Amino acid sequence: MSKAFVSNDDRETDDEGEEAPALPAGQGNYMTPGGHARMLAELNHLLRVERPEVVNVVAWAAGNGDRSENGDYIYGKKRLREIDRRIRFLSKRLESAVVVDPEAREETDRVFFGATVTVSDEAGQENVYSIVGIDEADPGRGRISWISPLARALLKAEIGDTVRFQSPGGTRELEIVEVAYKALG
Template sequence: MASKPGPPITPHGMAALKARYDHLLGKERPEIVEIVSWAAGNGDRSENGDYLYGRKRMREIDRELAYLSKRMKALRVVDPANQPDKARVFFGAKVELADEEDARQTVTIVGDDEQDAGAGRVGWNSPIAKALRGASLGDVRSVRLPAGTKEWEVMAIGYD
């Protein structure tokens, strides 16, 4: 039985996850270990704030490291520059949209782990990305949003 490929992520998104992992493992965790060791040497641990906070923070860091490690193994790096059909919207596409009032908006379709609506990066599984998948220039797509259905026309498609 062939394994299903994991969720997509851009090379930039994977680099950001790896940088976070490396920062936690190489900088934050060793600093906390040092604080906990120092605090443990100060006697009574039950009322030692540095010790208690340090242990709590170390558990948080270890949990995040485990999550990041598992997530990075599951993800599939997809470089948008290698998209064979650049005339249609697929993963990594930068899409300029116009609504019914000709209000323009540009979104880039990225992995769910790297989405940032404020920066115009929408996740691969978001409603707008799902609606735009496979669209060509001039196509009109309906997106169901909490405020109701909205129609967008694809004005431009690009891949960086």
């Protein structure tokens, strides 16, 4: 059968971009030293370990003859496209990275990028949030992106201020109890 009549669903995924939040126009890709190191380590692992392994498997599978029903070849080529897409994404993000070390900031009661902020809600319950880069955000660990509604409300506020922000559950008010600048583990 001619390849002109064979459907190749893998081609649809080739043009898809990496699913990640877009950077605000005119802004740098702010990140902490730890986040930068993690992204750099992932990029190096993909380039030096994972991609060469997949290339070897694809080359071996290609040498086995008919590629149309060769699972190792088909999966390997698909995995190679995924790896290359991730490498392009990481390279672009790291190119535009502006590394901000929270430990280098002078102690202040004001909230800036990299701050770890303790807040108290209307019920008196305290929560701790660290304001980090877009690619480092992990709300389950208390790390919120600097472009999130909560972080935008907190930025430039100081200890004792009450901030309002729009959450999925409606408008909320939080009082800033403590601001610290420390390395994130």
